[in-house]
Structure formats: C-alpha cells, structure tokens
Amino acid sequence: MEAVRTELFDLTIVGGGPVGMFGATLASLHGMKVKIIESLPELGGQLYALYPEKPVYDVAGFPAVPAKDLALSLVAQMERYRPEVVLKESVETVEALADGTFLLHSNKGVHGTRAILLAVGIGSFLPRRIPAQGAESWEGKGLHYFVPPLDTFAGQHVLVVGGGDTAVDWALAVAGKARQVTVVHRRNEFRAQEDSVRQMHETDNINVVTPAEVEEILGADEVSGVRIRHQEKGSHELNVDAIIGGLGFHPDLGPVKTWGLELKGSTIKVAPESMMTTRPGIWAVGDAAFYPGKVKLIATGFGEVGIAVAQIRTFLHPGVSGLPHSTTLKNKNR
Numbered sequence: 001m002e003a004v005r006t007e008l009f010d011l012t013i014v015g016g017g018p019v020g021m022f023g024a025t026l027a028s029l030h031g032m033k034v035k036i037i038e039s040l041p042e043l044g045g046q047l048y049a050l051y052p053e054k055p056v057y058d059v060a061g062f063p064a065v066p067a068k069d070l071a072l073s074l075v076a077q078m079e080r081y082r083p084e085v086v087l088k089e090s091v092e093t094v095e096a097l098a099d100g101t102f103l104l105h106s107n108k109g110v111h112g113t114r115a116i117l118l119a120v121g122i123g124s125f126l127p128r129r130i131p132a133q134g135a136e137s138w139e140g141k142g143l144h145y146f147v148p149p150l151d152t153f154a155g156q157h158v159l160v161v162g163g164g165d166t167a168v169d170w171a172l173a174v175a176g177k178a179r180q181v182t183v184v185h186r187r188n189e190f191r192a193q194e195d196s197v198r199q200m201h202e203t204d205n206i207n208v209v210t211p212a213e214v215e216e217i218l219g220a221d222e223v224s225g226v227r228i229r230h231q232e233k234g235s236h237e238l239n240v241d242a243i244i245g246g247l248g249f250h251p252d253l254g255p256v257k258t259w260g261l262e263l264k265g266s267t268i269k270v271a272p273e274s275m276m277t278t279r280p281g282i283w284a285v286g287d288a289a290f291y292p293g294k295v296k297l298i299a300t301g302f303g304e305v306g307i308a309v310a311q312i313r314t315f316l317h318p319g320v321s322g323l324p325h326s327t328t329l330k331n332k333n334r
C-alpha cells in the first residue's frame with residue numbers, strides 16, 4: 001500500500017541531476033520548503049551515472065572539472081540549505097487536488113506539493129546498443145556503455161563506436177590512459193563538436209576508421225577483438241581489449257509522458273520566459289525541457305532553473321517577483 005506523506009512542500013523537484021539539484025539549492029535559498037526525488041540511489045544524473053570521470057570544460061567558473069566532482073559540488077551546495085532528499089523513488093503520476101495543490105505518486109509513496117519542477121533529463125539511462133550481432137552477450141565482458149574508471153583502460157587498445165559527442169569525448173578521455181584508441185564510425189563526417197573532432201584527429205594514439213561498422217565482437221570469455229566492415233575495403237579483424245559503445249542514450253520521459261503535458265518528441269514543451277509547461281503549477285528545466293533554440297547543456301539548465309524558480313516564487317507568493325541576490329540573503333548563507 002502507498003505510504004501517504006501528508007506534509008505539504010512548496011516545491012517538489014523530480015530528478016536529482018545537476019539541474020534538479022541546482023533548482024533545489026536556489027528554491028531553498030529563496031525560502032521555499034523543497035523536496036527533491038531521484039529514482040537512482042545516487043544524486044548527479046548523467047554526470048554521476050554516465051560519465052563520472054570525464055572532464056567537463058564548459059561550466060562557468062570551472063576550467064576543467066571531472067563530472068563526478070561537479071556532481072558532488074552540487075550536492076554539497078544543495079545540502080547547505082537542507083532540502084528533503086528522497087532517493088530510489090520514481091515519480092509516476094500526478095494528481096491535481098481541488099485546493100490547487102498536487103499529489104505526486106511514486107513507486108513507493110505519495111508526496112504533497114504546491115508546485116512541481118520536472119528535471120527528469122533524458123529519463124532512465126537506456127543506452128543505444130551497438131548493432132553488431134550478439135553484442136548484448138558481451139556486456140560486462142569488455143563491452144561498456146557505462147564507462148568504468150579510466151584507469152581500467154591503462155595500457156589497453158580500446159575501440160570506441162560512434163560519431164557523436166559521446167563517442168568522441170570518450171575517445172579523447174580514454175586516449176590519456178589507453179595505449180591505443182580506435183574510433184569506428186559508419187560515416188566519414190562526425191556529428192560531435194568541431195573542436196573535439198579536430199582534437200581527435202590530432203591525437204597520436206587515436207586511429208579513426210570510417211565509414212565502417214562493427215560486424216562482430218570476438219573473444220572467448222572476454223572481448224579480445226572485433227571484425228570491422230569497412231564500406232569500401234571490406235572486412236578485417238582487429239585485436240582490442242575493450243569496447244566502448246558511444247552511440248548515446250535513448251531519451252525517454254517515462255511515466256511523465258502520460259501527464260497530459262504538451263511534448264516535443266521526448267521533451268516537454270515550456271514557455272521560455274517562465275519555463276512553465278502547458279499545465280499550470282508544473283515547470284520543466286534541463287534536458288527534459290524544450291523551447292525554440294534549446295541547447296542541452298548543463299550551463300543552459302542552470303540558467304533555466306533560475307527563471308523557473310523566480311516564476312515559482314511568484315506563483316507561491318503572488319505580488320513577489322524576481323530573485324534577490326544570494327549575497328543579500330544573509331541568514332541563509334551563514
């Protein structure tokens with residue numbers, strides 16, 4: 001039976017990724033009673049679950065920061081203001097009550113709230129698997145979609161599959177530890193950021209094989225090689241110690257899709273001036289939010305959450321607008 005939690009929060013944030021956590025910091029800092037609900041056992045979203053060791057270069061104020069460290073800093077920043085953190089709980093449905101508040105039903109209980117901020121990102125982290133026949137049987141035996149500590153690859157020959165940012169970023173990160181990195185992509189053109197692609201081509205121990213695909217993974221108990229089919233030169237075998245599937249992840253909003261919000265593919269349409277969804281009282285930010293010109297970056301999400309929290313403050317306290325500077329909130333910053 002669902003445990004009913006009658007305590008009413010001003011704001012409940014669904015999703016404990018970087019954007020949700022920064023939302024919890026801002027909203028708590030500005031006096032709201034905040035709860036943040038995350039389905040995974042750890043906070044940090046994609047930073048912690050997908051690429052903890054990869055350096056992030058484009059978050060303001062950090063020249064280069066490993067994703068995990070950024071996630072931990074966001075946790076520490078948020079914890080100063082003591083929002084209620086609920087882990088290992090997945091929010092499933094929303095119920096609007098006659099008094100204008102909401103009940104959020106999760107797989108474990110019910111949460112009362114006056115406003116909702118959806119920071120659900122790309123939803124559950126379902127990797128796009130490499131299309132080689134039988135590839136699924138190599139997961140955990142040298143084929144990685146969730147990349148382990150980079151030291152795992154020290155001295156190895158690592159094959160990275162894909163042509164977008166995920167693949168190219170991994171190739172560059174792993175090249176610092178591995179003996180050799182081979183990148184296989186089915187097109188000659190890479191979709192990753194131009195600068196990263198240039199860096200990849202200039203890195204001595206990265207070899208790029210295009211247009212080509214992995215036909216088969218070879219090995220006894222563990223991955224020891226692959227058969228690559230080059231579109232012009234035919235098939236050849238290559239000895240490798242590990243494979244990173246860098247084709248990205250399937251975005252999927254999960255149960256939020258059924259909430260009656262206007263969607264754009266696997267994202268939620270919001271008004272960019274408020275970040276509110278098409279349902280009053282429900283806002284969306286970060287990778288989950290869509291508006292024309294949207295860019296899926298941590299920095300963008302941080303900006304969006306500032307707009308959303310200001311609007312939520314006005315929603316909760318009509319007549320109050322904007323957000324005062326944090327430096328003026330003396331009591332909160334002790």
Ligand SMILES: Cc1cc2nc3c(=O)[nH]c(=O)nc-3n(C[C@H](O)[C@H](O)[C@H](O)COP(=O)(O)OP(=O)(O)OC[C@H]3O[C@@H](n4cnc5c(N)ncnc54)[C@H](O)[C@@H]3O)c2cc1C
Nearest residue numbers: 015017018019039045046090091120121122286287297298
């Ligand atoms: C390999 C890779 C490299 C990247 N590099 C960079 C980079 O260098 N710079 C940059 O700016 N961005 C980068 N990004 C993108 C960046 O990680 C995302 O933009 C960012 O994580 C979005 O944050 P978010 O909080 O919106 O969502 P997420 O990080 O996806 O977090 C959402 C959280 O919500 C939780 N959740 C989902 N549904 C529910 C539910 N129903 N109930 C409870 N919890 C739920 C999920 O478990 C997840 O923890 C990269 C992404 C990848 C995959």
